[in-house]
């Protein structure tokens with residue numbers, strides 16, 4: 001099968017017309033209603049150079065690629081030389097939040113994203129079987145795949161008493177839940193080791209769970225234990241998990257988020273390359289911004305909200321108070337849009353006192369279980385804490401794919417990450433070629449999370465497609481205007497149905513739940 005696909009790919013690249021006539025057959029779609037994108041620049045997701053051609057598809061998938069004659073059944077779409085690429089696969093997305101109320105998924109679709117991978121950072125819709133049913137009864141415009149959150153199964157087993165290491169028996173119960181999730185199509189295990197409740201787990205617990213995933217042919221993905229002061233140790237832990245459990249491991253939204261480690265991206269990448277050379281399949285996803293979005297508490301791994309020294313360290317070395325902007329603040333929504341430094345100045349208090357007070361006010365009166373299982377966050381913050389050079393180096397790494405880590409609300413990455421990556425790193429800085437950037441948004445992403453049959457323009461693949469202008473595609477979302485739509489994405493198809501055109505949704509909701517492709521050794 002792989003050989004056959006390779007052969008088709010070679011054939012399409014080397015001898016377009018011969019290939020298309022071989023593949024072309026109107027009888028393949030007796031019902032008619034095929035779509036033909038004419039005169040496109042095909043960037044197929046493999047990393048190969050773009051070439052002029054046409055793509056025929058229907059709801060069952062891509063039918064033919066090459067120089068194609070118009071058939072009677074074809075509805076023709078003129079691409080006018082624009083790029084047709086596989087729909088983007090976002091390996092770390094939070095766009096599932098609110099998807100039931102807004103199934104059009106405008107924030108994601110408008111960027112050219114056709115599949116979102118959710119359940120990251122240790123938190124998933126659990127159990128996955130219910131989530132699948134919800135998506136089936138209220139289908140979204142976008143495809144959805146999901147990991148199983150370590151934190152979700154940990155809470156399920158340990159309840160409110162999670163601020164400790166799990167017992168052998170508790171880990172065994174987590175393994176049973178995980179195995180069931182994997183049988184329901186989960187991509188694997190996603191940890192959020194910097195967050196509650198994952199932060200209280202030890203490495204052995206994670207390795208034991210990862211072994212269960214390995215048996216089922218799944219994968220491991222992680223918001224690691226630290227992205228700042230203990231980044232290097234966190235990378236070692238991830239590599240150890242990959243080596244001990246024997247499964248592919250992916251670093252979520254890889255970053256160097258502390259001033260004192262800025263400029264060390266090459267060191268981190270060298271360590272990852274060394275692990276790869278030893279046979280550990282370690283990869284990463286990256287979003288193209290120097291600022292993150294998280295909770296105020298994430299900078300305090302000891303979770304001591306009275307510790308002024310820890311707060312001072314966080315604001316001096318990790319994320320300066322004038323770069324920490326509140327995007328959600330339930331106790332006082334008027335503070336949204338202000339930085340911690342601005343609030344401190346207004347209150348006549350120090351930055352660190354203000355920072356701790358904001359945390360205490362946000363969570364006062366809530367039990368730990370309530371905090372850990374909150375649907376709506378009490379607070380959220382954007383923090384500037386990465387260097388542009390590091391982000392560029394991580395984006396350019398051959399084993400990193402692009403993600404948004406975005407949602408409908410909050411950080412501008414939710415509306416702009418993918419167009420931004422093309423604008424900045426292809427067009428403006430020229431450090432990644434367009435075909436390679438598309439590979440980092442499609443086939444590489446599919447491979448990194450274990451999705452099959454999507455991410456390439458090839459007969460037999462799902463007709464998830466994006467038509468865009470590579471010269472103008474641009475993000476417009478900013479911290480002040482997080483939901484401004486990107487430009488230059490002309491049309492988006494999901495499973496052969498157009499979901500985005502002329503800067504608006506078409507109303508179609510063809511998205512499906514995408515299950516894990518089992519790894520073969």
Ligand SMILES: [Zn+2]
Nearest residue numbers: 121223252253
């Ligand atoms: Zn994360």
